[in-house]
């Protein structure tokens with residue numbers, strides 16, 4: 568197959584236009600005035616934040632339900648303000664913003680951590696001490712996740728100290744959510760209630776890491792927000808920031824290979840997904856960032872001829888559960 572090389576020069580290529588890819592692209596555009604090219608295989612940018620409609624009357628967000636940490640003064644809001652140049656507004660969800668519905672009871676969650684705790688204690692007074700401890704432990708677990716993720720980014724001289732901190736908090740965070748709940752609580756209803764948000768991270772308590780559970784729980788302690796204009800407003804407000812710095816977001820381009828020269832990424836090959844018979848295109852840039860996931864990046868996009876120590880480990884990593892989402896449009900039938 569012929570390969571066409573695109574002449575336009577970019578400083579960075581980002582594979583995939585999910586929120587991860589768009590955030591990296593916008594940060595590089597604003598902080599360092601880099602010309603960033605984002606290549607997206609789908610015909611709409613945004614990854615799990617994109618939306619679609621049918622028949623002009625049914626509209627679906629493919630992923631987003633709510634985002635935490637978007638109040639004034641929060642880090643999340645500051646990051647979004649920066650990458651959208653202040654062009655994305657957030658609507659706070661009304662209280663109670665979350666409702667856990669079980670066959671024999673319902674529990675409403677308000678956007679106030681103290682109230683969440685008090686409401687739990689009122690309902691399960693015998694477990695008061697464990698409930699108070701739980702609210703401290705989810706913070707510790709979330710801190711562990713942050714420290715663990717930051718470890719490699721910080722100067723090497725800080726690593727020994729940080730490793731000790733990570734190990735200390737890891738004692739709480741590295742157990743499964745079920746282990747934590749079984750060790751601290753007696754009441755089965757309360758355990759179910761506290762595990763309710765597992766749908767947000769996709770694994771049941773017996774398989775999920777308490778560190779991730781803590782991260783999600785603390786993320787929503789102040790409530791939930793939704794982007795004004797729907798999830799699509801996220802990509803719509805980030806893309807102009809990338810373009811203003813001379814970058815571009817091109818959809819319908821599936822990256823098929825990361826090009827390497829002497830072990831260094833120098834560009835990508837991409838397929839135009841609108842024309843499967845079209846020539847492969849080559850895009851060159853001295854930096855390539857992938858938002859296509861670890862498996863796709865290391866196993867599918869980096870050629871097998873390039874030896875990678877991590878490849879075997881990644882291949883052996885257990886696959887997570889598959890998920891199918893059905894988007895329903897409901898017709899309301901009025902009797903009488």
Ligand SMILES: Cc1cc2nc3c(=O)[nH]c(=O)nc-3n(C[C@H](O)[C@H](O)[C@H](O)COP(=O)(O)OP(=O)(O)OC[C@H]3O[C@@H](n4cnc5c(N)ncnc54)[C@H](O)[C@@H]3O)c2cc1C
Pocket residue numbers: 582583584585586587588606607608609613614615616629630631632633634635820821822823858859863892
């Ligand atoms: C059903 C569902 C509901 C969710 N609800 C929420 C919520 O309410 N709140 C919340 O905070 N989070 C929620 N999430 C999680 C959140 O949406 C995701 O964590 C986040 O959007 C992931 O972003 P990402 O950039 O990592 O990946 P993605 O959004 O998956 O983006 C990756 C992009 O890369 C593209 N790509 C992959 N391979 C290639 C290739 N070879 N060439 C070119 N492009 C490629 C893909 O098409 C995709 O657009 C939800 C997720 C799901 C699935």
